[in-house]
Amino acid sequence: MVVLLILLIVTVIVFVGGFVREQLLSRKTEKRYGTRTDNSINEKKFKNKKFVSPILTCDYCGSLVNTAKESKCPNCGASYEFDEEWIHRYENEFNYVDDTANKGVHKFDTYGSANNQKTNGSIPKRLAIITFVVLGIFALMGLFDKYVPRMDNKFNEDSKLNEASYENYELVDYQIEGDGVLIDSDDIKLTIKNIYKDSRSYSNSNLFKVEFEVVNNSDKDVKVVAKSTCINDYSDDSFFIYFNENVRKNKTVTFYERVYDVSKSEIKNMIFSSIYVDDMDSESIYDSDEAIEISTTSTINTDYDFTGKALIYSNEYVDIYSTYNKAEDNNKYINYDDDGFKFLIHNxxxxxxxxxxxxxxxNNKTLSSTYGLYDEFLPRNTVFETGGVYSYDEEFTDIKNKDIYFSFKFDCLNDPSKSFQTEYLNLHELYWQ
Known part of the structure; x- marks a missing residue:
């Protein structure tokens, strides 16, 4: 796309440049010879040059005769009609004026014609040049793509822990349990080495960074992608860690990734729901079949406090709670029509x-579409907080005062026989109980 955009810009510049050049040449012609819309106009313009009457010497008395004023010698009265100087000057002067006019018109025609031929002839030449340039660029693109590393991919190099002056990350006093390996193949190895914490905090969240090491033993440049949606046995519809790193062939790289929105003071575990490696042509090299959990030696309690949350469904697999806390907000600050329903699901x-x-x-009408709960990952023995479940259908208004029925579907990733779906839950009765 970048190359095509450059070609388009070059083409526009060439044609605009050609147009401007033609206009300048046209103005140059007009300035030098006038506009040439009709030959007779230009001939008249040149031939209107005035004949300048000469001053002669009288052949009879030698007095000066101003032929513009006098028809004969003012001294002796002799006529100069047959005076040789008069005849010579008269013929030469009129021949000069007439010749100048003809040459001027001819010069205008010749210059204008040559200029038109030059500018008109340059258009197909420019088109031919552009065509060859485009073909040449596409040919070079094939060689460039094959033999030169792609410039639109920024390759990762070793990074610093505290990159900004305000950061103050330090190694935590607990460690990764085991070897911390996320990928261990012949070509790629991805490992979590350490966890660091910043002394700062914001919005009741603690600041952490995780140190990753990628060893690329393959003969290909690769893209390593990983996402953790669950930390400390809690997950939501966002993520805590996500990276997409390009690593050159036969290279080892260390980098640090931010961990977002951790409410606990320590990190006890991290569950990665997605890990894969592709080459730069998006051909798969590695793809994890299941979620991978990395634990630490931290001893913090990760049990979720469901106090104030209404239990709306329970079976042997899950408990589902309403996030609405009647005791705390009494529905004063929640716009359910815009925010939808939110749930806590305990696996x-x-x-x-x-x-x-x-x-x-x-009101007994099935809505055409709902949003906010689609293929959400719920790891084993964890709690998942949904985003707002809502609909754009016109019925999804004043929902607190309507009959609302909702059902959940659970697909087990380890054993399909454990998959199930709930019956219709009466949210009008259960959600705000």
Whole structure:
């Protein structure tokens, strides 16, 4: 796309430059010879040059005769009609004027014609040049793509822990349990080495960075992608860690990634729901089949406090709670029409699930579409907080005062026989109880 854009810009510049050049040449011609719309106009312009009457010497008395005023010698009265000087000057002067006019018109025609031929002839030449340039660039692109590393991909180099002057990350006093390996193949090895914490905090969240090491033993430049949506046995519809790093072939790189929105003072575990490696042509080199958990030696309590949350569904696999806390906000600050419903889902099993909304009915009408709960990853023995579940259908208004029924669908990623879906839950009765 970048190359095509450059070609378009070059083409526009060439044609605009050619147009401006033609205009300048045209103005130069007009300035030098006038506009040439009709030959007779230009001939008249040149031939209107005035004949200048000469001053002669009288052949009879030698007196000066101003032929512009006198028809004969003012001294002796002799006529100069047949005076040789008069005849010679008269013929030469008129021949000069007439010749100048003809030459001027001819010069205008010749210059204008040559200029038109030159500018008109330059257009196909420019088109031919552009065509050859475009073909040449596309030919070079094939060689460039094959033999030169792609310039639109920024390759990772070793980074610093504290890159900004205001950062103050230091190594935590607990360690990664085991070897911290996320990928261990013949070509690629991805490892978590350490965890660092900043003394600062913001919005009740602690600041952490995780040190990663990538060893690329392959003969290809690669793209390493990983995402952690669950830390300290808690996940939501966002992520805590995400990186997409380009690593050159036969190279080892160390880098540090921010961990977002951690409410706890330590990190006890991290669950990576997605890890894969592609080459620079998006051909897969490695793709993790299941989530990978990395634990630390931290001893903090990660149990979730459900105080004030209404339990709206429970079975042997999960407990589902309303996030609405009646005791705290009494519905004063929540716009359910815009924000939708939010739920807490506690996975009580050793299985991983994907959660989807199965159906939403308002006043016995099934809505055409719902948003906010689609293929959400729910790891084993963790709590998942949904985003707002809502709809753009016109029925999704004043929802607190309507009959609303909602069902969840749970797909087990480890054992399909454990998959299930809930019955319709009466949110009008359960969500605000």
């Amino acid at each position: 009580k099993t050793d299985y991983d699930f994907e959660v989807n909304d199965n159906d939403l009915k308002i």
